Amino acid sequence: MKISDITRAIEEVAPLYLQEEWDNAGLQVGDVGQEATGTLLCVDVTEAIVDEAVGRGINLIVSHHPLLFRGLKRITPATATERIVAKALKHDIAIYAAHTNMDSARGGVSWATGRMVGLTNMRTLVPQQGRLMKMAVYVPLASRDAVCEALWAAGAGMIGDYDRCAYMVDGNGTYRPLAGAHPAIGVVGSDHVEAETRVEVVFPVGICANVVRAMLAAHPYEEPAFDLVKLENRVATAGLGVIGELETPMTGIDYIAKVKAALGIGAIPYAGDARRMVKRVALCGGAGAEFAGVAIAEGADVYMCGDLKYHDFTTHSDRILMANIGHYESEQCTKGIFYDIIKKKFPNFATYYAEQDKNPISYG
Numbered sequence: 001m002k003i004s005d006i007t008r009a010i011e012e013v014a015p016l017y018l019q020e021e022w023d024n025a026g027l028q029v030g031d032v033g034q035e036a037t038g039t040l041l042c043v044d045v046t047e048a049i050v051d052e053a054v055g056r057g058i059n060l061i062v063s064h065h066p067l068l069f070r071g072l073k074r075i076t077p078a079t080a081t082e083r084i085v086a087k088a089l090k091h092d093i094a095i096y097a098a099h100t101n102m103d104s105a106r107g108g109v110s111w112a113t114g115r116m117v118g119l120t121n122m123r124t125l126v127p128q129q130g131r132l133m134k135m136a137v138y139v140p141l142a143s144r145d146a147v148c149e150a151l152w153a154a155g156a157g158m159i160g161d162y163d164r165c166a167y168m169v170d171g172n173g174t175y176r177p178l179a180g181a182h183p184a185i186g187v188v189g190s191d192h193v194e195a196e197t198r199v200e201v202v203f204p205v206g207i208c209a210n211v212v213r214a215m216l217a218a219h220p221y222e223e224p225a226f227d228l229v230k231l232e233n234r235v236a237t238a239g240l241g242v243i244g245e246l247e248t249p250m251t252g253i254d255y256i257a258k259v260k261a262a263l264g265i266g267a268i269p270y271a272g273d274a275r276r277m278v279k280r281v282a283l284c285g286g287a288g289a290e291f292a293g294v295a296i297a298e299g300a301d302v303y304m305c306g307d308l309k310y311h312d313f314t315t316h317s318d319r320i321l322m323a324n325i326g327h328y329e330s331e332q333c334t335k336g337i338f339y340d341i342i343k344k345k346f347p348n349f350a351t352y353y354a355e356q357d358k359n360p361i362s363y364g
Contacts, residue, residue, distance in 0.1 A: 001035065001036050001044075001253075001337035001346065002032065002033060002034065002035060002036060003030070003031070003032040003033070003034055003035075003059070003094050003096075004032040004033060004044065004215075004319040005034045005036070005343060005345075005346070006036055006039060006060060006062070006346070006349075007026075007027065007032055007073060007096050009063070009097050009330075009341055009342060009345040009346070010195045010341055010342075011098075011101075011339065012259070013102075013105055013107070013108075013337075013341055014098050014101040014102040014104075014108060015101060015206065015207075016101055016206070017101075017127070017131075017204050017205065017206020017207060018101040018105055018204075018238055019099060019100045019101040019104070019154050019204075020104075022096070023066070023069075023099050023100045023101075024066045024068055024069050024099075025066060025099040025100065025101045025102075026096065026097065027094065027095075027096050028045075028066060028067045028068050028095040028096060028097055029067065029068075029084075029085055029088045029089060029093070029094060029095040029314075030059075030060075030088060030089070030092065030093060030095060031092070031093025031094060032057045032094055032096075034059065034092065034094070035059055036059065036065070036154055036349070037057055037059045037060075037350070037351035038056060038057065038058035038059070038349070038351065038352065039057050039058065039059055039060045039062055039338075039349070039350070039351045039352070040052060040056065040059065040061045040062070040107060040352055040354045041061075041062050041334075041335040041338045041339060041351065041352065041353050041357075042058070042061065042062075042063045042064075042191060042335065042353075042354040042356075042357035043063065043064045043065060043328060043331055043334060043335065043357055044064075044065045044360065045061055045063045045065075045067045045095055045097075045278070046080070046084070046244060046355070046356065046357075047080060047083055047084055048085070048356035049354045049357060050087050050088055050091075050093065050354045051087075051356075052354055052355060052356045053088075053091075053093050053354075054091050056269075056352070058095050058350070058352070059091070059092055059094060059254050059278055060093070060095075060096065060164070060263075061088075061093060061094070061095045061096070061354075062095050062096050062097075062098070062256060062337075062338050063095065063097045063101065064097065064098065064099060064109075064331055064334035065097060065198060066099050066233065067081060067084060067085070067095055067097065067216075068085075068099040070080070072085065077245050080176055082151040086254065089171065093182060095249070098334070098338070099238065100240075102334060102337065103240055104128060104239055104240055104284060105238065105240050106124075106238060107337075108117040108283035108286045108337065109284060109286070109330075109331055109334055109337070110125070110240070110241050110242040110284055111242055112285075112305070112333035112334075112336065112337055113263075113285050113330055113331075113333050114242045114244050114281075114283060116262045116263060116333060117259045117262050117263070117283070117304075118246055118247070118258065118262070119242065119244030119245065119246065119281055119283075120245055120246070120247055121244050121245050122242045122243065122244035123236070123243060123244070124236060124237070124238070124239040124240075124241070124242060124292060125239070125240065125241030125242055125282050125283075125284065125294055125295065125298065125344050126239045126240045126241050126245045126284075126291055126294055127234040127235055127236050127237075127238065127239040128232070128234065128235045128238045128239045129232060129233070129234045129303070130201070130232050131204055131205050131233070131235060132204060132205065132230075132231040132233050132235060133201045133202065133203055133204070133211075133228055133229065133230055133231065133237070133256065133300065134200060134201070134227075134228070134229045134231055135151075135156065135200065135202075135203070135206050135211060135212075135215070135221070135226055135227065135228055136198055136200045136226060136227045136229075136357075137198075137199050137202055137215055137219070137224060137225070137226035138173050138196045138198055138199075138224070138225045138226070139196060139197050139199055139219060139224075140173075140194050140195065140197075140220060140221075141170070141195050141196065141197055143218070143219065143220045144168070144197045144199065146218050146247070147199065147218045147219055148164075148166060148199060148201075149212060149218070150214040151166070151199070151201050151215055151218075152164050152201075152215035152217060153205075153214065154207065154210045154211045154212065154213070154361035155203055155204070155207045155210065156201040156203035156207075156211045156214075157201045157202070157203070158202075158203070159202065160236060160237055161237075164198055165201065166200060166201050166305070167199075167200040168197050168198065168199050168200075169194060169197070169198050170195065170196070170197050170198075171195075171198060172193050172194065172195060172196065173193070173194050173196040173225070174191065174192065174193050174194075175189045175192055175194075176189070176190065176192065176329055177189070177190075177192070178305060181222060181223075182222055183221075183222060184220040184221055184222060185220070185221075188276060196230070202231065202233075204235075205230065205358060208228065212226075212228075233280045233303060240284055240288065240291065241282060241283060241284035241285075241288055241291055241295075241305075242282070242283060242284075243279060243280065243281070243282040243283075243295075243298050243300055244280070245279055245280050245281070246278065246279055246280075246281060247353070249277045249278060249279040250278060250288070251274065251275055251276070251277060251278065252270075252273065252274035252275065252276055252277075252278050252301070252302060252321045253271070253274040253275065255278045255281075255302065256268050256270055256323060257293075259304070259323070259325060263325060263326075263329045263332070264329070265325060265326060265329050266363045267363055268323050268324065268325055268326075269308070269313075269321040269323070269324045270321060270324070271313035271314070271317035271321075271322050271324060272302075272316075272317035272318070272320060272321035273321065274320055274321060276301065276321070277301070277303040278302050278321065279300075279301055280299055280300045280301050281301065281303075281304070282294075282295035282298060282300035282302070282303045282304070283300050283302060283303070283304040283305060283325070283330070284304075284305040284306075284330075284335070285288060285305070285306065285330040285331045286306045286307065286327055286330060286331050287305065287307040287327065288304070288305035288306070288307070289305060289307060289309065290322065291303075291305070292312060292322065293314075293316070295320060296313060296316065296319050296320050300320060301320065301321060302320065302321040302322075302323060303316070303320050303321070303322055303323070304322075304323040304324075304325045304330070305324070305325065305330065306322040306324065306325060306326050306327035306328070306329065306330040306331065307324070307327055308322060308323075311352050316361065326359075326361070327361075328359040328360065328361065329359070332359075333352075335353050335357070338351075339351055339353070
């Protein structure tokens with residue numbers, strides 16, 4: 001089995017096109033074409049984790065946070081990042097990250113953390129928007145099914161929990177092949193009328209090139225007519241954060257105690273009236289202070305994320321209970337997500353939680 005088999009399995013759950021524009025998810029270091037000897041899972045890649053991989057004879061590290069956000073101008077012992085890259089290359093260790101693509105994937109980071117803190121009936125808090133395309137292509141009736149199959153195989157036609165979705169309407173297409181053309185149907189120099197179907201499908205912007213390529217390969221025409229339109233629709237199944245409900249309402253202070261126990265947190269800073277009953281909960285793994293207003297608009301009783309500042313508390317705590325559950329603590333679940341993905345696909349493959357993966361922040 002190759003390292004690419006592992007990374008492909010992760011991307012089936014969290015495609016790279018889901019990541020934010022500023023992010024750098026995906027392969028960070030190494031060659032995914034080499035045989036995989038094992039996987040080490042972590043939140044952040046450190047020198048100690050690379051040493052652990054070397055000691056275990058493992059050549060793939062999968063992390064949540066990317067090691068590289070910006071290009072390196074040199075690789076020297078001057079910084080931890082440069083030392084990590086140099087050591088990984090020396091020992092043929094590949095480093096791969098699934099960051100905001102895993103944050104935005106359905107069932108990803110916030111969903112896993114939500115389950116840990118007792119949420120049910122979860123849905124995406126901030127759905128992605130402007131990430132869809134629509135293709136309309138005109139196909140001769142005899143080739144309609146073949147073209148549709150090619151589009152669906154390329155990933156088009158997914159809408160929520162439905163696949164192979166398309167809108168079709170029959171009509172007539174007209175054209176006249178000119179000198180130099182090689183028409184699949186019709187004669188050079190003569191007008192032609194062909195019964196055609198207009199096929200419309202939607203798909204993520206990130207796979208547009210693959211969808212167009214698949215359509216062109218399956219379409220019988222030398223010059224197929226098709227349109228591409230970017231949509232502003234929201235994608236309810238992809239986005240950041242979740243909002244859900246507790247099966248049994250409780251006071252805010254009792255719920256904070258429950259979250260502390262569930263996530264192994266020694267202390268949770270919070271602001272707002274913790275005596276009020278909590279039923280609806282919104283959270284975002286990692287950073288997410290900017291979504292507090294969305295949580296309020298959605299009727300949440302409490303909003304939790306990993307990076308709240310003083311003025312985030314003071315701005316919103318008169319309307320909602322605000323709780324800072326820690327960046328690492330809110331994303332530690334990623335190791336379990338990676339483990340489940342890999343073990344489901346490759347049950348006998350050596351996969352370990354990194355023993356050296358630790359919260360870089362200590363509490364006094």
